[in-house]
Amino acid sequence: MRSRLCVWALLFCLSLSLIPRPASASATEDGLAPKAKSAILMDVDTGTVLYEKNSGEKLPPASITKIMTMLLVMEALEDGKVSLGDQIRVSEHAASMGGSQIFLEPGEVMELRDMLKAVAVGSANDASVALAEHIAGTEEAFVDMMNRKVKELGMTGTRFQNTNGLPQSDHYTTARDIAIMSRELLKYPEITTYTRIYEDHLRKDSKNPFWLVNTNRLVKFYEGLDGLKTGFTRESKYCLAATAKRKDFRVLAVVLGEPDVKDRNREITRMLDYAFNQFTNLVLYKKGQKIGELRVDKGEKNRIEVRAPRQFSTLIRKGENPKDYKTVLDWKRLSAPVRKGDSIGSVKVVKDGNTVSEMKLVSARHNPKAGLWTIIKRCTKKMLFLPEEAPADDLVS
Incomplete structure (x- = not known):
């Protein structure tokens, strides 16, 4: 009789273990981003890490690479090396980029502000290269600038080979390094006037206007979310560096290697909810x-x-x-x-x-x-x- 009771107890315990449990909003290893290969959640003001999972693992970042591209563009604007009204002429090389693009033609001229919008909203690979060539002369010279900035910021797990994140060997970064360069980009608050756009048009006055829709749909559906950058390739899977601000409290969440868009957005939302529910900031100056x-x-x-x-x-x-x-x-x-x-x-x-x-x-x-x-x-x-x-x-x- 006693042995039979033990067997029933064991079977009961096993059945309980098979019942799915909802993910809890706690900063445990698998609590916030169980399906991401790597993730990090950070307070932007102080750089305090609120949650991380494999945040130092080197992974392909896809178009999240463009955060560094946008950072160098913003620095060039601040230094007066370029202006938003600059007329950029598109090279054969820039126009040849595949993947996400705005279908620039060789010899086409477009203002820098529209090129930047194309990168921030539409993740345009061709516009990324055109911007790089305008600032540095060649894409290769711009990539050298990117990697020098990597060292300057202490991004020890990052190496860039291009400006847009198209697949290339020895092109990698980490969730923690993405958070570092994202914080640096957010020192230029005007960047969010581009990254928070949900939809817009380029070449409005031409016969072939181009409709831009933000690859980061959360800018429309999550309160306070105004950036920053999505990424996807077959190798990298679905990636996102997202930032949201409520009152004076700005939070940054990064996920890499998500299996699909729904999981990516769900886990970013869960991370941001955790930050806003559990923390706030005390503004001193x-x-x-x-x-x-x-x-x-x-x-x-x-x-x-x-x-x-x-x-x-x-x-x-x-x-x-x-x-x-x-x-x-x-x-x-x-x-x-x-x-x-x-x-x-x-x-x-x-x-x-x-x-x-x-x-x-x-x-x-x-x-x-x-x-x-x-x-x-x-x-x-x-x-x-x-x-x-x-x-x-x-x-x-």
């Missing part, structure tokens, strides 16, 4: 907000006004008391000359004696040594109790 003033001994300007180069926040779990987090300013003593890029201090957030987030501050411009006449004038003002000069408006970066 908005971009451009004054942080303080620093004296520069013997500088041409004897004080600089320090402003936040970007939004600075700290990640907190919902329900935590914001008063538990303290802001600490850590300034350096500065003596002229202070060169552009020199470290001038940092802003730290401290909880229970531990630093939980930090923003490094560097000088945005050169402040040379003061001349003899400037020093004499300052000494005279001090002797006569006259007010000091106003600080320079120094936006750190």
